[in-house]
Amino acid sequence: MERSSARLWRKIRARYNLVGNECQSCKSEYFPPRPICKKCGKKTEMAVKKFAGNGEVYSFTKIRVPPDTFREEAPYYVGVIKLEEGPMVEGHILDDGREIKIGTKVRAAFRRMYVEGDEGLIHYQFKFEPI
Amino acid sequence: MAGIVGYGVHFPIYRIRVEEIAKVWNEDAEAIKNGLNIKEKTVPGRDEDAATIAVEAARRAVRHAGINAKEIGAVYVGSESHPYAVKPTAATVIEAIDAGNNVMAADLEFACKAGTAGVQMAMGLVDSNMVKYGMAIGSDTSQGRPGDALEYTASAGGAAFIIGKEKGKVIADILKTVSYTTDTPDFWRREGASFPSHGGRFTGEPAYFKHITNATKLLLEETGMKPADFTYAIFHQPNGKFPVNVSKQLGFTEKQIEHGLLTPIIGNTYSGASLLGLAATLDVAKAGDRILVTSFGSGAGSDSFAIEVTDSIEAARGRTTKVKDLIGRNKVYIDYATYLKNRDTIKMK
Numbered sequence: 001m002e003r004s005s006a007r008l009w010r011k012i013r014a015r016y017n018l019v020g021n022e023c024q025s026c027k028s029e030y031f032p033p034r035p036i037c038k039k040c041g042k043k044t045e046m047a048v049k050k051f052a053g054n055g056e057v058y059s060f061t062k063i064r065v066p067p068d069t070f071r072e073e074a075p076y077y078v079g080v081i082k083l084e085e086g087p088m089v090e091g092h093i094l095d096d097g098r099e100i101k102i103g104t105k106v107r108a109a110f111r112r113m114y115v116e117g118d119e120g121l122i123h124y125q126f127k128f129e130p131i
Numbered sequence: 132m133a134g135i136v137g138y139g140v141h142f143p144i145y146r147i148r149v150e151e152i153a154k155v156w157n158e159d160a161e162a163i164k165n166g167l168n169i170k171e172k173t174v175p176g177r178d179e180d181a182a183t184i185a186v187e188a189a190r191r192a193v194r195h196a197g198i199n200a201k202e203i204g205a206v207y208v209g210s211e212s213h214p215y216a217v218k219p220t221a222a223t224v225i226e227a228i229d230a231g232n233n234v235m236a237a238d239l240e241f242a243c244k245a246g247t248a249g250v251q252m253a254m255g256l257v258d259s260n261m262v263k264y265g266m267a268i269g270s271d272t273s274q275g276r277p278g279d280a281l282e283y284t285a286s287a288g289g290a291a292f293i294i295g296k297e298k299g300k301v302i303a304d305i306l307k308t309v310s311y312t313t314d315t316p317d318f319w320r321r322e323g324a325s326f327p328s329h330g331g332r333f334t335g336e337p338a339y340f341k342h343i344t345n346a347t348k349l350l351l352e353e354t355g356m357k358p359a360d361f362t363y364a365i366f367h368q369p370n371g372k373f374p375v376n377v378s379k380q381l382g383f384t385e386k387q388i389e390h391g392l393l394t395p396i397i398g399n400t401y402s403g404a405s406l407l408g409l410a411a412t413l414d415v416a417k418a419g420d421r422i423l424v425t426s427f428g429s430g431a432g433s434d435s436f437a438i439e440v441t442d443s444i445e446a447a448r449g450r451t452t453k454v455k456d457l458i459g460r461n462k463v464y465i466d467y468a469t470y471l472k473n474r475d476t477i478k479m480k
Contacts (some may be wrong), residue, residue: 016227050229072472072479073177094176096144097463110186110227111178112214122214124182124223 008121015125018108020087022049031087053108053126055083060093060100069114081106081128092127105131133257133294134301135438136198136264137447138410139191140454141184142288142397145174146462147470149283155467156278163283168371172286172398174465175272177473181210182220184289184403185270186227192266192291193228195451196300200228203293204262205235207252209245209269209402210289211320211327213238224268235262242318243367244428245269246290246402251308251434253294264295269402276326277476284370286398290406302444303413303422306437307354311346318429329429335373338431343367343377346433347425354437358382361437362420365391365408367427369399383423390415391424397458409438411454418442 013019020031025044028037031051036042060079063070070076077093077100093100094109106128113123148171153160164170175184185208193200208220221236235256239245246269253265270289275281295301317338320327330338343366351357358364364387366374371394378388391408393400400407405426412422418440425435471477 012226016223017229096461098461110183110190111176112180112183113178122180122182124186124227127178 005121008123018051018053018126020049020051021046029085029087031089051083051085051087055081055106057093057100057102057104057106058082058088059102094127094129096130098130100130107131132305133254133296134304136293136295136300136302137192137196138290138292138413139188139195139451140290140407140410140457141187141191142457143173143175143179144461144463145176145473146171146464147174148464151467152282166372167283168375169284169395169398171396172284173288174470174473175287179287180214180272181212181270182214182223184272184287185220185224185268185291188270188289188291189224189228189266189268191451192293195447196293197447197450198264198293201231203230203234203264203266205253205256205265206230207237207239207249207267209239209241209249210271211240211242211401212272212274241432242428242430243369243401243404244426244432244434246406247426247434250292250294254305254308257294257296264293267292267294269406271401271403273399273401274326284394284399286400288397288400288407289403290410292406299443301441302447303438303440306439307350308434308436309346309349309353310432310434311342311349312432315431317431334429338429339369339373339427340377342431342433343425343427344381346435347381347423350435350437356437360421361387361423363390363412363416364388364423365405365412366425367405368392368394368408371395407454413444414453414455416440416444418444
């Protein structure tokens with residue numbers, strides 16, 4: 001798990017606001033952002049694209065044997081969310097007691113992802129909340 | 132003069148009932164419910180803190196105001212549970228609402244009234260044309276020592292208000308604001324302490340009632356208004372009993388305070404409490420309605436505001452979820468053990 005200020009700092013923009021990018025040639029959209037378009041190759045221009053954060057559950061699973069970082073959170077859901085704009089995004093899905101199904105509508109909420117012990121940094125990012 | 136352009140709120144979905152806490156400490160739940168006028172309180176999830184609540188409320192406020200977040204020139208976050216002792220919550224908020232970087236930002240602390248102090252600071256910047264819009268947030272995941280009376284009320288939640296003065300955008304004019312502050316040792320938490328301490332009954336007359344009363348009377352005197360001139364009133368609500376009593380003492384009716392009295396169903400959200408009451412009241416207010424708000428922060432001080440709703444409130448309605456709809460959404464009731472785990476009270480090592 002990250003223990004670096006610089007690595008956290010580089011990802012803040014993407015993690016807080018689902019900021020990916022878009023190929024200016026074929027309009028393919030990506031999250032996380034990619035340096036080159038998968039379809040067009042390296043010569044195309046990639047522009048910043050902020051996604052609204054709304055989508056639906058494409059696939060999900062319940063984690064019962066978590067990594068140490070999330071030991072106290074288990075069991076919890078992670079899934080692949082198909083954003084309204086198209087890209088598929090991996091993320092935690094908040095458990096509010098309702099059944100989560102493929103097709104469940106979600107929105108990106110702002111939550112604490114993990115903390116680096118008692119004295120380290122706090123990592124914030126999106127988690128998907130059933131609407 | 133500056134006014135309110137938009138607002139947004141946020142609560143965790145978790146709740147714990149008075150009965151569940153009273154059971155652990157062999158106390159009479161009915162006596163506590165009647166004595167404090169509270170049924171249940173919000174509890175933050177393990178992944179929520181004052182920063183996440185501030186961000187969720189701020190995002191809703193931007194949507195409600197219908198403005199570009201990059202027009203916000205100042206962000207102040209009031210809380211007594213900032214996640215870091217040194218690293219500003221306000222910086223996380225400006226990044227998460229995409230306000231850009233040319234923003235005055237700072238964290239505030241004045242017990243339960245740091246949110247309204249932020250409103251006053253934003254008003255000053257707007258009225259002096261230093262910023263177009265200023266945002267003030269009150270957000271807390273307040274602490275209560277296990278077994279202490281505070282445990283029945285200390286909850287989590289927050290509200291964000293955007294202040295501006297552009298005609299057509301302002302949904303409520305702030306006609307006047309005053310403050311009353313003294314050095315009163317009613318409630319405190321030392322650096323590094325996990326839980327606050329308080330003076331028991333001393334938190335009542337010399338603290339809450341004295342400051343609320345003095346600030347409200349000063350506001351009425353300076354505006355030439357009387358309680359009957361206001362459609363609604365909101366007083367800080369550390370429990371459900373104090374605001375009812377102080378409103379009666381000042382000459383306000385139960386009908387005037389009913390929409391803004393949220394503590395009986397969500398607990399005391401500390402820096403968020405007065406602003407959440409104002410948000411719930413604005414949800415039902417109509418053009419021409421006057422609203423009086425008086426906050427209270429231990430230590431101690433009160434900020435009092437006279438507000439008048441404008442015609443623009445109708446255009447903004449529906450752009451954000453109403454406070455009482457958010458309170459009533461899918462609630463998850465938890466037991467006392469889960470409550471301790473969520474509040475990180477269980478020591479793992």
